Structures are given as C-alpha cells and as structure tokens.
Amino acid sequence: MTEATGIVGEFLSLKAETDADLLAMQCGDFYEFFDSDAETVAEELDLTVSKKSSHGSSYPMAGVPIDDLTPYLKALVERGYRVAVADQYETDDGHAREIERIVTPGTFVETGGDDAQYLAAVVREGSGDDESYGVAFADVTTGQFLVSSLAGTDATAELVTELYKFDPVEILPGPDVRTDDALLDRIRERTDATLTLHAANDFAPGRARHTVREQFGDETVDSVGIADDEGAIRAAGAVLSYVEETGQGALAAVTRLQGYGSGDHVDLDATTQRNLELTETMQGGTEGSLFSTIDHTVTSAGGRLLKEWLQRPRRSRTELQRRQSAVAALAEAAMAREELRETLDGGYDLERLASRAASGSADAGDLLRVAGTLSLLPQAADLVAETPRLADSPLASVIERPDQEVAAELAAELDEALVEEPPSTVTQGGLFRMGYDEELDEIIERHEDAKEWIATLDDREKGKYGITHLQVDRNKTDGYYIQVGKSETDAVPEDYEPIKTLKNSERYTIPELEEKEREILRLEEQRGDLEYELFEALRERVAERAELLQDVGRALAELDALASLATHAVRNDWTRPELADSRELDVRQGRHPVVEQTTEFVPNDLRMDEERRFLIVTGPNMSGKSTYMRQAALITLLAQVGSFVPASSARVGLVDGIYTRVGALDELAQGRSTFMVEMQELSNILHSASDESLVILDEVGRGTATYDGISIAWAATEYIHNNIDARTLFATHYHELTALGDHLDRVANVHVAADETDGDVTFLRTVRDGPTDRSYGIHVADLAGVPDPVVDRSRTVLERLREEKAIEAKGGGSSEPVQAVFDLDSGSFQQAASADGGAARQERQAKHAEAGEPELDPETEAVLDALESLDVNETPPVELMATVQEWQERLDE
Numbered sequence: 052m053t054e055a056t057g058i059v060g061e062f063l064s065l066k067a068e069t070d071a072d073l074l075a076m077q078c079g080d081f082y083e084f085f086d087s088d089a090e091t092v093a094e095e096l097d098l099t100v101s102k103k104s105s106h107g108s109s110y111p112m113a114g115v116p117i118d119d120l121t122p123y124l125k126a127l128v129e130r131g132y133r134v135a136v137a138d139q140y141e142t143d144d145g146h147a148r149e150i151e152r153i154v155t156p157g158t159f160v161e162t163g164g165d166d167a168q169y170l171a172a173v174v175r176e177g178s179g180d181d182e183s184y185g186v187a188f189a190d191v192t193t194g195q196f197l198v199s200s201l202a203g204t205d206a207t208a209e210l211v212t213e214l215y216k217f218d219p220v221e222i223l224p225g226p227d228v229r230t231d232d233a234l235l236d237r238i239r240e241r242t243d244a245t246l247t248l249h250a251a252n253d254f255a256p257g258r259a260r261h262t263v264r265e266q267f268g269d270e271t272v273d274s275v276g277i278a279d280d281e282g283a284i285r286a287a288g289a290v291l292s293y294v295e296e297t298g299q300g301a302l303a304a305v306t307r308l309q310g311y312g313s314g315d316h317v318d319l320d321a322t323t324q325r326n327l328e329l330t331e332t333m334q335g336g337t338e339g340s341l342f343s344t345i346d347h348t349v350t351s352a353g354g355r356l357l358k359e360w361l362q363r364p365r366r367s368r369t370e371l372q373r374r375q376s377a378v379a380a381l382a383e384a385a386m387a388r389e390e391l392r393e394t395l396d397g398g399y400d401l402e403r404l405a406s407r408a409a410s411g412s413a414d415a416g417d418l419l420r421v422a423g424t425l426s427l428l429p430q431a432a433d434l435v436a437e438t439p440r441l442a443d444s445p446l447a448s449v450i451e452r453p454d455q456e457v458a459a460e461l462a463a464e465l466d467e468a469l470v471e472e473p474p475s476t477v478t479q480g481g482l483f484r485m486g487y488d489e490e491l492d493e494i495i496e497r498h499e500d501a502k503e504w505i506a507t508l509d510d511r512e513k514g515k516y517g518i519t520h521l522q523v524d525r526n527k528t529d530g531y532y533i534q535v536g537k538s539e540t541d542a543v544p545e546d547y548e549p550i551k552t553l554k555n556s557e558r559y560t561i562p563e564l565e566e567k568e569r570e571i572l573r574l575e576e577q578r579g580d581l582e583y584e585l586f587e588a589l590r591e592r593v594a595e596r597a598e599l600l601q602d603v604g605r606a607l608a609e610l611d612a613l614a615s616l617a618t619h620a621v622r623n624d625w626t627r628p629e630l631a632d633s634r635e636l637d638v639r640q641g642r643h644p645v646v647e648q649t650t651e652f653v654p655n656d657l658r659m660d661e662e663r664r665f666l667i668v669t670g671p672n673m674s675g676k677s678t679y680m681r682q683a684a685l686i687t688l689l690a691q692v693g694s695f696v697p698a699s700s701a702r703v704g705l706v707d708g709i710y711t712r713v714g715a716l717d718e719l720a721q722g723r724s725t726f727m728v729e730m731q732e733l734s735n736i737l738h739s740a741s742d743e744s745l746v747i748l749d750e751v752g753r754g755t756a757t758y759d760g761i762s763i764a765w766a767a768t769e770y771i772h773n774n775i776d777a778r779t780l781f782a783t784h785y786h787e788l789t790a791l792g793d794h795l796d797r798v799a800n801v802h803v804a805a806d807e808t809d810g811d812v813t814f815l816r817t818v819r820d821g822p823t824d825r826s827y828g829i830h831v832a833d834l835a836g837v838p839d840p841v842v843d844r845s846r847t848v849l850e851r852l853r854e855e856k857a858i859e860a861k862g863g864g865s866s867e868p869v870q871a872v873f874d875l876d877s878g879s880f881q882q883a884a885s886a887d888g889g890a891a892r893q894e895r896q897a898k899h900a901e902a903g904e905p906e907l908d909p910e911t912e913a914v915l916d917a918l919e920s921l922d923v924n925e926t927p928p929v930e931l932m933a934t935v936q937e938w939q940e941r942l943d944e
Contacts, residue, residue: 055486056084058078058085058103059103059110061076061148062074062076062083063085063086063088065135065137065148065149065150066086066088066135066932068150069135069136069150069153069375069836069887070133071133071134071153071439071637072091072132072133072134073088073091073092073127073132073133073134073135074134074135074136074137074150075115075120075124075134075135075136075137076087076137076148076737077116077136077137077138077139077148078118078139079139079170080116080117081112081114081115081116081117081476082114082115082116082120082136083112083113084112084113084114085103085110085111085112086110086111087111089112089113090110090111091111092113092123092127093111093113093915095127095130095132096123096126098113098114098115098126099113100112100113100534101113101856102250114858115212116317116722117918118475119164120136120255121161124136124154124159124161124715125159125162127154128154128155128156129156131156131245131674132246133153133154133155133156133247134153134154134155135152135153136150136151136152136153136154136608137149137150137429137448138151139150143335149630150298151500152297152298152299152300153296153297153298153299154297154299155170155221155245155247155297156168156170156220156221156244157169157170157171157189157191157219157220157221157245157247157293157901158191158221158293158294158297158299158301159191159192159299159916160191160192160299160300160301160403160406160407160412161407161412162192165351165354165355165763166191166218166355166356166358167192167193167195167217167218167359168191168192168220169188169189169190169217169219169220170188170189170191170219170220170223170290170293170294171186171187171214171217171221171222171223171226171284172185172186172187172223172224172249172254172285172287172290172293172907173187173210173222173223173225173286174186174187174222174225174226174227174228174254174282174285174286174289175225175227175228175231176200176281178284182206182207183200183201183202183206183282184200184201184202184204184206184207184209184210185198185225185280185281185282185283185285185286185287185384186198186199186210186282186283186284186286186288186944187283187289187290188217188219189290189291189294189305191294191299191301191305191406191410192301192399192402192403193304193306193402193403193599193604194291194304194307194402194404194405194406194409194597194598195304195307195402196287196303196305196307196308196309197275197308197309197310197311197787198275198280198283198284198286198287198308198309198310198311199213199280199283199310199311199312199476200280200283200392201213203740204284204739205735205738205739207234207237208320208735208739209936210239211237211241211321212240212318212319212320212321213615214238214242215241215242215320215321215324216319216321216324216362216363217241217243218222218242218244219244220244220245220378221244221245221246221247221295222238222242222244222245222246222247223247223248223249223290224238224246225285225286225289226251226254227256228250229246231780232329233639241321244340245390247293249289249293250292250296253292253293254285254286254289255285255286255289255782256274256281256285258288258292258438259284259285259287259288259289259292260284260288261288261837261904262287262288262291262292263284263287263291264309266291266302266305266308267308268516268522268821270345271308272308275308275309275310275854276310277308277310280310282904283310285393287308288350288630291305294549298804299410300410300411300412301406301409301410301942302409302595303409303410303594303597303650304405304406304408304409304410304597304601306597306598307593307598307601308600311623313414314366314707315365315366315367316363316364316365316366316687317363317364317365317366317691317706317707317708317709318707318708318710318744319362319363319364319683319688319738320710320739322711322712322732322735323684323709323710323711324362324426325745326681326711326713327341327684327685327709327711328340328341328645329342329361329362329688330358330361330362331339331593337807338647339645341361341644341645341685342357342358342361343538344619344644344645344648345357345615345616345619345694346358346615346826347392347397347614347615347618347619348612348614348657349392349611350395350396350398350399350400350604350608350613351400351613352398352401352403352604352611353395353606353607353609353610353611353614353615353809354611354612354650355608356605356608356609356611356612357611357612357615357616360612360692360693361692363694364688364691364692365691366690366691366707368630368705370629370693371690371691371692371693371705373445373631373693374445374692374693374694375442375627375628375693375694375695376445376617377444377445377612377622377692377783378616378627378693378695379439379444379447379617379627379695380440380441380443380444380445380446380696381444381613381614381616381617382617382620382621383440383471383885384438384440385440385621386569387435387438387441388614388617388618389672391431391434391435391610392611392614392615394427394430394431394433394434394619395427395607395610395611395614397423397424397427398424398427398607399420399421399424400422401421401424401425401600401601401603401604402577402600402601402604402605402608403529403595404417404420404424404600404604405594405596405597405598405600405601405604405826406437406597408421408590408593408594408600409594409597411587411590413487413590413593414473414475414476415473415474415586415613416473416475418465418469418589418593419465419466419469419471419473420463421461421462421465421600422461422462422463422465422466422469423462423883424603424604424607425459425461425462425600425603426459426462427452427453427607428453428459428603428606428607429455429459431450431610432450432455435447435450438773440810446610446613447605449563449609449610449613450606450610451772452605452606453599453602453603453606454599454602457599458599458603460644461592461593461596461599463700464589465589465832466482467484467486467487468484468589469482469483469484470482470483470484475587477582477583478583478897479579480575480578480579480582480778481582482582482585482586483585483586484584485734487585488581488585489830490581491578491581491585494574494577494578494581494940495523495578495759497574498571498572498574498575498578498722501567501570501571501574502571502622504563504567505531505567506523508523508533509521509522509533511799512533514765516542516543516544518535518542518543519536519539519543520535520536520538520556521533521534521535521536521539522534522538523564523886529550529551529558529673530560530568531560531564531565532550532551532558532559532560532564533547533556533558533559533560533561534553534556534557534559534565535547535556535557535559536555536557537555537557540557543557544557546561546562546581547559547561547586548559548560548561549598554638554693561619566622583888584893596694599918607874610663615691615887616693616695617695619694619695619902620694620695623644623647623648623696625694625695625696625697626677626688626695626696626698626699626700626701628690628695628696628698628701628703629693629700629701629702629703630690630703630704630705631702631703631704631705632703632704633660633661633704634660634661634664634742634778635659635660635661635702635703635704636657636658636659636683636686636687636702636703636704636745636778637657637658637660637701637702637703638657638658638683638686638696638698638700638701638702638703639656639698639699639701640654640655640697640698640699640700641656641657641683641686641697641698641701641830641911642654642676642682642697642698643681643682643685643697644682644685644686644696644697645685646678646682647697648741649907653675653815653816653817654698654699655679655816655817655818656818657679657683657818659778661797661799662796663797663799664772664776664777664778664779664797664798665768665771665778665781665795665797665798665799665803666779666780666798666799666800666801667768667771667781667782667783667788667789667791667792667799667800667801668680668780668781668783668801668803668818668871669780669782669783669786669800669802669803669820669822669823670803670805670823671785671799671802671803671823672784674803674805674816675803675816675818676749676782676803677684677713677749677782679780679803679818680713680747680749680780680782681713681747681780682697682761683745683747683749683780684709684711684745686698686703687700687703687709687745688709689726690703690723691703691705691706695797701742703719705743706743706744706745706746707741707743707744707776708739708740708741708743709745709746709747710735710736710739710740710744710745710747710748710750710777711744711746711747711749712729712732712733712748712750713747713748714737726749729752730763731750733748733751733763736748737767737770737771740771740777741775741777742775742776742777743777744775744777744778745777745778745779746765746771746775746777746778746779746780747779747780748779748780748781748782749782750782750783751763751767751781751783752764752767752783752785760785761785761787761788764781764783764788765784765785765787765788765791768781768788768791768795768797768798769791771796771869772791772795776797785794786823789822792822798906799820800820800821800822801818801819801820801821802819802822802823803815803816803818803819803823804817804818804819804820806864808882811863818840843864873919874933897916
C-alpha cells in the first residue's frame with residue numbers, strides 16, 4: 052500500500068510514536084480514529100465507519116464530537132484500552148497536532164463510577180524463603196496513595212489477596228514479576244485488571260526513590276516508615292512516574308502518602324471475601340451481599356468508604372471503639388441522624404472533584420459542586436454541635452479535622468465568582484458574575500451595549516424610513532442583517548447594501564451594523580479569552596486546595612458511613628458488641644445479617660473461650676450449619692468494622708484474620724479439581740492462621756474417598772487444636788470426628804437439632820451442645836425432589852447396611868445378594884460370596900487340583916476372593932493400603 056499522506060499520514064505517524072492501543076486525533080470539531088483504530092472503536096462503541104482517501108488509498112475513519120470525547124474515552128478504558136489523545140493547535144502554516152495525554156484504566160480522572168479506581172504496581176524482592184513484594188496502590192480520582200511490603204511464608208498468596216482486596220483496574224508488574232507467567236496467571240484469576248508493561252528503569256531503586264521524595268518530600272517518606280523499604284519505594288516510584296508519563300495531570304492530586312502493614316487490618320484472603328459474600332455473591336451479583344444489605348449511604352464517597360471498611364476491617368481497638376461510639380450516638384439521636392443524612396444527600400464527591408481540578412479537567416459546574424459540598428461542612432458541624440448526644444461523641448472530632456475557615460472562604464469565593472448555571476464549556480464565556488473582575492465587567496458592559504444597539508435597530512429604522520415589515524436578525528451564514536418585505540423594498544435608503552434575495556423579502560446590511568457585528572465578535576472573543584484565563588486561575592486555586600478538599604470529602608464520607616451503620620442497626624435491632632481483651636467469641640441470639648432480611652430467622656447462641664476453642668458442628672444438610680458458621684464470621688467482621696452486630700449481645704475478642712474453607716468451587720478450567728482447590732485452601736489456612744485468628748471449615752475432606760476424607764479432617768483438627776489454637780468452627784458429616792471432643796481439651800461438639808415425629812423430620816435451626824445422634828441424608832434427598840422410588844430404595848439399603856445384612860443388587864442379573872460391610876477397624880469395604888465370586892473360586896480350585904497342588908485354606912481363599920472383586924482404579928490410595936495391610940495380617944496368622 053502506498054504510504055498515506057495528509058491527515059491520515061499524520062495520524063499514522065503519531066500512532067507510531069506511542070505504545071497506546073488507540074489514538075484519538077483532533078481534527079477541527081471532532082476527534083477522529085483512522086485505519087484499524089477506527090474499526091476497533093466502531094465495533095466497541097457502535098460508531099459508523101466511513102472512508103478517508105489518502106494518496107490513492109482508502110482508510111476506515113470514525114469520529115466523535117469534541118464535547119463528547121470523555122464518555123467515549125470512559126467506555127474504552129473500562130474495556131481495558133489505553134488511548135492516546137492528540138490535540139490540535141495553530142501554527143503559521145495552519146494546524147498541527149501533538150499527543151498531549153494517554154488515558155489508561157488506572158489514570159482516567161473523569162470516571163463516573165462510585166467504586167475506587169486503583170492503579171497498582173508490584174515488584175519482587177529476594178527469592179525463596181527471603182522473597183517479598185513491594186506494592187503501591189494509587190487512586191488518581193481521589194488522590195489516595197498506599198504502599199506496603201508483603202513478606203512471610205507465602206508472600207505470593209498474600210500479594211494475590213491484596214490485589215483481590217483492592218481490585219485495581221490496572222497493574223504495572225515490575226521487571227521480576229512480568230516474566231513470571233505462573234504469578235501473572237494467578238493475578239489474572241483474581242482480578243480483571245489490565246496488565247501494562249511500564250519502563251523498567253522507573254522501577255530502579257535510585258530513580259524510584261528520587262521520584263517518591265520529589266512528590267512527597269523527605270520528611271513524609273521518613274515519617275510513614277518506608278524510607279528503608281526498597282520494594283515499597285520501587286513500586287511507589289513506578290506508579291508516580293507512570294501517572295506523570297500519561298500527561299493526565301492527576302499527579303497534583305496525589306498529596307498524601309500512606310504506608311500500611313498487615314498488622315493494621317484483619318487478614319481476609321480472596322477466598323474468604325468470596326465465601327462471606329462481602330461485596331458480591333457467589334453468583335457474581337451485588338444484590339444479597341453484605342455491603343448491599345447494610346449500605347444506606349447517601350453519597351458515593353460514603354458508600355466507597357463503607358465498602359473499604361468491610362474489605363479491610365481494623366485491628367485497632369481504639370479506632371473501633373471510636374467508630375462504635377459514633378454509631379451509638381447516631382443510633383440514639385434519631386432526628387439528628389436523619390437530618391444529617393438529608394444534609395449529606397446534597398453533597399458531591401469532593402475527593403474526585405479535587406483530582407479533576409488538579410488535572411485541569413474540572414469545568415465551571417464542577418467548581419460549583421465543590422462550593423456546594425464545602426458548604427455542607429458547617430451545616431453538619433452546626434447540627435452536631437446543637438445535638439448534645441452527637442456533640443459528646445467522636446463525630447465532633449470528625450467534623451473538626453478539616454480547616455473549616457479555609458473551606459468556607461473557598462466556597463464563598465467560588466459562589467461569588469461563578470453564575471448559578473454556567474455553560475458546559477469553559478471557552479465561550481458566560482461563566483462569571485458581574486463584579487468579579489473589573490476588566491471583564493467593562494467588556495461585558497460594552498458587549499451588552501453593542502447588543503442593545505442592534506436589538507433596537509429595527510425600531511429606529513422603521514421610524515426613520517416608515518418601513519413596516521423590517522426586522523433585524525442573525526444567522527451563521529449571513530451574520531447580522533436587516534430583512535425587508537418585498538412590498539416595501541422601494542422604500543429602503545441607498546446605504547442599504549443587498550446581500551440575499553428571498554421569495555418574499557430582501558436582506559441588507561449597513562456599515563454601522565457591520566461595525567457593531569465586528570465589535571460584538573471582538574468583544575466575545577476578548578470575553579471568552581479573559582474568562583478562560585480567569586477560570587484557569589480560579590481552577591488552579593481550587594487545585595492548590597486539593598488536600599483541603601480531600602480532608603472535607605473524607606470527613607463527610609465518614610459521617611455518611613457511620614450514619615449508614617447506625618441506620619441499619621436501628622432498623623434491624625442490632626446491638627453494640629463488647630470488644631474483649633481475651634480470645635473469645637460469646638454471641639447471644641446471633642443472626643446472619645443478610646439471611647435475616649429475607650426469612651424468619653431462628654437466632655442461636657455461640658460460645659467460644661480459652662477452654663472451648665474448637666467447635667465441631669454436626670447436623671443434617673440444609674439444616675443451617677453453614678449459615679451458623681458464616682454468621683459467626685460476619686459478626687466478628689462487623690465488630691472489627693466498628694459496626695453494631697445482629698445479636699441480643701456479643702462479646703468479641705479481636706482477631707488478626709478470618710479464614711474460611713466453605714463450599715466446593717470447581718476450577719477444572721484451570722486444571723484443578725474440586726478436591727485440589729479444597730486442599731489448597733486448607734493448606735493456606737494451616738500456614739496463615741494464628742492463635743488470634745478465626746477459622747471456618749465446612750466439610751473438609753468430602754471431595755475425596757471416605758477414608759481419605761476422615762483422615763484429612765481428623766489430622767487437620769488435631770493440627771489446628773495442638774499447633775495453631777485458632778478459634779475454629781468445623782462443620783462435618785464425619786460423625787467419627789465428634790469423638791475428638793472427648794479427647795482434645797479445647798474441642799467441643801454442637802449440632803443443629805432436628806425433630807422426627809412419625810417419620811417426618813423437621814429442621815429446628817437451633818444449635819445445641821453435643822454431637823448429632825444420626826444423619827438425615829435420605830430425608831434431605833426427599834426434600835430436594837429425588838424420585839420416590841430412589842428415596843424408598845435408599846431407606847431399604849440403609850436399613851440393611853445398619854443391620855449388616857446382604858442386599859440384592861436389583862437389575863444386576865444375579866440372584867445372589869451382595870454382603871456389604873463397612874468395617875472402620877480394617878478400613879475396607881468388602882463384598883463376599885457373590886455368584887461371580889463363587890464361580891471364580893470353583894475355577895481356581897479346579898486349576899489347583901489339575902496341577903496336583905494342595906487345596907488352599909479358607910483364609911487364603913477369602914483374600915483371593917476379595918482381590919478378584921477389588922477395582923484398583925476406583926479404590927482411593929489410603930483405602931487400598933489399608934486393605935493390603937489387612938490381607939497381609941490375615942495371611943500371616
């Protein structure tokens with residue numbers, strides 16, 4: 052193909068300069084995409100593709116108006132594209148274009164979503180036992196910037212958990228990470244983030260350290276405790292350089308560096324967050340999650356903060372008691388609480404508005420929203436001060452954090468500067484109130500005088516010349532003109548210059564009108580230029596106050612989140628939990644916070660203390676074992692959010708982590724069986740949990756053969772009891788495990804009760820001490836709709852198994868019954884004296900007689916019979932080894 056020239060050639064040349072996926076190039080009043088970019092954008096955004104000819108070739112072309120670019124960019128970055136934007140500027144030779152910014156998922160400031168939008172960087176330090184990771188998370192839409200290091204026996208698992216927790220939209224893998232395909236696959240499994248390769252030298256320790264110190268200052272870097280943390284510094288430096296490189300201007304809003312450690316928050320791995328359905332259900336929706344249930348926030352910033360609290364519960368008793376006291380005050384002061392929520396309901400997201408101002412993308416409407424939201428702070432402060440219960444609570448300190456005086460001054464300046472309903476663009480004028488700027492006032496007055504002269508011209512001309520059908524108007528083609536009806540054109544004076552003839556009229560212009568039009572256009576241009584200059588200065592002053600806006604925004608968001616917790620507590624009769632110094636969990640009349648919303652819930656008690664650390668939970672399927680254990684975890688989590696909890700009373704010892712192994716999630720697509728996933732999750736718990744943790748185990752070992760499962764469950768129970776000593780709830784169908792309650796000091800049995808009357812079973816949903824006395828599996832099968840013949844046959848087989856009687860195999864073609872015996876002592880499942888087995892024995896005896904060998908003794912015959920019926924491929928390894936050992940013992944006797 053011949054090389055393109057003109058606009059297409061310029062587009063292709065600019066595209067070659069960038070590593071962005073797409074290029075939007077300004078061409079007059081449109082941003083255009085050409086060649087394959089046009090086809091991609093058209094497919095993604097349903098745009099029409101046209102053709103642009105260049106040097107004898109035809110190129111696909113698609114475009115969007117200048118004012119509509121932002122929503123299209125938003126849609127593209129949400130799909131993971133990085134889009135370069137080339138703006139047009141004037142030159143002596145005409146027009147030229149340069150790439151001014153690159154919009155990426157992690158640096159797009161104008162997002163419309165409520166969730167945090169994190170850009171992350173990950174670097175690896177060391178290897179083997181000394182391996183650690185440095186991580187940095189920046190939300191350029193709010194200015195939040197967090198850094199940390201992750202180390203330990205399984206630093207990689209901790210990294211994946213952190214990424215799942217923050218859910219970044221874009222990740223910059225460091226040089227040592229981007230070559231690790233296995234790690235990248237794990238990251239892709241847990242996040243939907245775009246993985247972007249950023250310049251390796253920006254991860255270099257020296258360069259990164261310089262970048263971080265330049266952004267935040269030496270004192271800040273030293274005070275947050277990362278000065279000697281090379282991994283954290285490298286990750287932070289890479290994020291900052293990447294944001295700077297994209298040209299979005301968002302770096303100005305990143306004013307606060309925060310270090311955090313694993314000791315600050317409760318450890319919630321990705322599996323636990325999913326199992327407890329904190330922000331989304333197992334099916335992937337949000338409705339029915341814990342967050343959607345307790346979220347009564349009225350602002351996007353408040354909802355975002357509440358979600359952060361749920362995903363990152365705190366371990367600081369002081370902070371949790373502060374939140375509890377605030378929630379308690381709001382719960383008791385009902386009228387003030389509702390008034391506060393009504394006040395906050397008019398607020399906007401100040402953290403994001405600060406970032407838009409800092410990046411230069413805020414318009415006049417955004418600055419008015421800043422002013423309006425800043426004005427809510429003194430309203431909230433007055434409300435708190437006038438309500439004694441609130442004034443004596445930690446809410447007062449939340450209000451006092453931002454500088455109210457400076458906030459009020461900025462709000463007043465913005466209100467005094469901008470008109471109530473400014474235009475959507477900031478270059479056409481009409482933004483500022485009279486009295487804001489003397490020079491602007493003079494231009495506006497001259498402009499109004501000129502327009503008034505034109506507005507009264509038709510009356511003056513009618514009176515002067517006696518022309519009845521005369522009007523003055525304006526359009527884009529002719530500009531200002533005087534229009535006279537055809538019947539009166541003979542009366543027009545000589546200085547009326549004709550410019551257009553219409554069917555029933557004639558259009559004219561006069562020198563004075565042309566001069567006034569030139570004056571108006573000149574004044575409009577002067578006004579537009581001056582107002583844009585004034586607006587940029589005003590926006591810059593707002594950007595300089597970005598940290599103040601963030602402080603006010605966070606304070607209002609915290610008030611909203613606390614009010615939401617209080618609202619839910621009052622509406623659902625939740626209680627304030629006591630945060631115990633000891634390692635206990637004592638809940639009276641506890642309920643599941645989500646399930647109680649949709650069903651008549653049966654409350655239950657839960658008691659765990661130093662002498663009662665491990666509860667084995669037994670009972671039928673569908674009876675509520677999983678709900679009981681999940682509610683224990685959620686009550687603990689809510690207590691460490693600072694929330695009230697669904698119970699009549701609760702005493703909660705703080706935990707350092709909550710770990711769950713609940714349900715069986717197949718991951719066959721990744722080549723991992725249900726049992727493999729189960730064992731990997733169990734392994735993570737056994738490696739990560741401590742004596743300060745809460746562990747929830749549901750049916751560990753059920754993904755394999757019975758003996759394997761019992762063995763693993765038994766050993767895991769002993770290990771947790773003897774080596775970890777974590778508070779643990781373990782639901783199981785292996786009734787053999789209940790015997791451990793008699794032999795391990797801190798293990799106790801509880802069960803979900805059921806009532807059986809005349810063969811009908813009712814699940815009482817009530818948890819009682821002691822093990823269950825029987826299983827109700829066949830009853831559950833009946834409830835689930837299994838056909839009656841199968842249910843009836845199951846009852847018959849179960850009865851004969853309990854009596855160790857032979858069972859005829861219906862439809863097996865043999866009249867001989869099968870004697871099935873489940874022998875726990877030997878660990879074997881035996882089948883004896885079937886018709887086929889008898890035939891095999893007769894054939895074997897005949898061969899021995901023909902060979903003149905002595906007849907085999909009965910014990911040997913029995914072992915050989917069992918061997919004939921054994922299917923090696925279908926027998927689990929543990930069971931097979933036990934069976935062989937039994938045979939050896941029998942043959943040695």
